[in-house]
Amino acid sequence: MPGPRIMIVSSTMTDLVSYLDRMPDRGETVFGKDFAQGFGGKGANQAVMAALLGAQVTMVCAVGTDSFGRDTIENFRSSGIGTDFIVEVDDTHSGLAMILVDPDGDNRIVLAPGANELLTPDHVDAAFDGSPAPDLVLSQLEVPQETICRGFERARRSGATTVLNPAPAAPVDPELLRVTDWVVPNETELAILLEAETGRTVGDLEADALTFADRIDASLVVTLGERGALLVRDGVAERFEAPAVRAVDTTGAGDAFCGGFAYALAGGASPADAIRLGTTLASDSVTRRGTQASYARGEGLDRLLERS
Template sequence: MTGLERARIVVIGSTMMDMISYLPRIPDTGETLLGDRFALGFGGKGANQAVMAGRLGAEVWMVACVGTDVFGDMTLDNFRAAGIDTTYVTRTSAASSGVAPIWVEAGGDNRIVVVPGANALLTEGQATSAVSSIPRVDVVVGQFEVPQAVTAAGFRAAKERGALTVLNPAPAADISPDLLSVTDWLMPNEVEFESLAGSTPTDTAITDLAARYGVKVVATLGEAGAAVADGSGRVVRITPPATTAIDTTGAGDAFVGAFSYGLAAGLSPTAAARLGCACASSSVARAGTQSSFPQAADLDAALTWARA
């Protein structure tokens, strides 16, 4: 479908069952509101990014930990249906599978609570073994919904093999020096950027953050698109395709998965970021998380737009 080289991506990260409530507005403290509808879906930043990369045509391995509960069963079935390799997804009876209660208000804005559960029990050894064992790895992706030490271990193994590493520092938190030392691309949204840089993502702030951390940076900016600092000394801003937002849940993950695929498939960083914008814009036009990600003709259109 893509006409690009088959990309090979490892995602070290979380799985969640999304429990999504749609309501007119967020309730005040102590207030009860009637919602419009409810949906149960598959989520977790790691899982979302893996599914998006897989839809674009990548071979994707997921490194994760789920419970021995029904949510764990459902998560594994969903990965298999999406074509994601689950060889390195472990199971534990010591904790429940991760869950994410989500509120989506009119206009598409969302608020999310993440309960990691089994995600917190993923180990450094599991991440290292997975990345070291897979034949040829182009890009390894991580986030903050599993322990940073686990992601750092996987990234070290990736660097030893010559693979690129992409870190989505979400939810917002300080980044450990060990993890920064093996990160090639840092991909914060506006909230995460301000947490790290202490300012909004102006061109100067983006280049300063990249220089301070010794990384390349893509700042995702919601409906304003993205800003890319690829090490050339300049910042490229990308305006996304126009769309009407229904539900922004998972849009950032669609961007990260698509960007990571673009890098792995040989696109320039700017073209990869354009692909991320196109996939994220397509996602917000539909309700849900993974269920909102573009497929088939939408993906062909996104790739064409990215490479224009």
């Protein structure tokens, strides 16, 4: 049976990852222990996770006409992700992410968005007009918000669920929040959203999450890393634990969560079951290095699904 249809309006990045004994201080140069290059971008990562689970994923994004862009398109094809609505843009570079990882698995990331900033509402319209209606549309904040808003407006018209992962952390246009069904921030992102919406800083997590969800009239899932996740829906907050693991590299864990959550929600699972799947996938991903490369596949993925 075909999996749920998910359209992802978002970014692609090539990850350039350096593994360090410690993070450099200001003005300091340090030697790295190791280096890896891989495919990334929040939308691309979430697309790969959802596709691995069996979703029919269509990627709506922009890349440059450079080797990074060509390799990105091929990576999507090899992952079973639809590439008909990937736009190739001249005179700019494909998105790049420079990532530093310390021995505890924590990371620092610098983004060079390039072609991602040139994805337009017209590109989104072309995707909706040229493909079957999706069950769910998923976006992040690595492309222009007006483009995401068009995607969510078209999703609403077709009866699809809309999910916004407001990352990297930034205030969100009220017009975009108006057409968003689910907001999935981490704690830092929630703090920025709350301050933009109410002028307050986060004090009590659950109370503030309830306040924010009520203000925007949307459901909310706050990801809490090793502490799991918080679901806020219909005026009720509920905590979910994450499996205990030893973290090697946390890069892309939030994207594993979002890809799994979106897949389950699009397939008709309850929000609670969608969160359990997301936390299982995210916790597993941090036990391996890399971003998309850290996501479970084959028999390893099957074992995780049995436990979630």
